[in-house]
Amino acid sequence: MAKNHVHTAFSLTEDNGNVRKFVAGEEVPRELVDHWYVKLHTGEAPTVDPGAEAAADELLAELEAKAKALDEREKALQDSQGILGSIREEQNAKALALSEREKAADQREADLNARAEVLDGREVAIANREKAAEAAGKDANQQGRRQGK
Template identity: 45%
Template sequence: MPKIYVKKAFKLLGEDGKHVDFPVGNHTVDKEVAEHWFVKAHTGEEPAVDPDAAAAADELLAELDAKAKGLQELAEKLAEREKAADKRDAELAAREAAVAEREKAADAKQTSKK
């Protein structure tokens, strides 16, 4: 199977009538797809990689991964806090219902004494 480098993203209508997305980058495709005129119009040589730019990109990706991990941890902590808050809300609602029931019983008792 030949490999192609897509320099401009495109969609190709396959033989089965479905669109196939080709984002920018390297792809391994069937020979028929590689030789298709529309595919050839969107492919070319892979650009040369500048080692400094690649190192900077790798550094930025590592930084983004670390930030994503930190955000995931914060999201998990937030979910735990929301569960705890929901539990406290339910307990408070139960206490308020119990107090309301006691007040209702006390009012009923006072009205029956009169």
């Protein structure tokens, strides 16, 4: 059997300066087989077991089935991501609406507190007027009693 099967990739510079690159699994041309550097990187081609091809076909079929399953999972994940994106947008819109409601409630509370302060001030003023009126009435009664004596 010819020993021109490349088992390790290499580059060979020929006498004319041309650089030839060889990759593993490639066959070297017969005119270069006897070159000392080529011999370091070549050997007999591996023998192929007839059962290996059937096993390779089985493995290939298994890999194709797994690739199909992965594609289906990827599509399911993309669908789930789309659904999650929609839910996220919906939740963000709800959070924004809730934030606006909270701001409005805070403003209403501030307005009510301001009104309460105004009303408290009015109540104090009314209470002061009532006390003053009551005091004035007592003074008038006492002066009337003094004058009537």
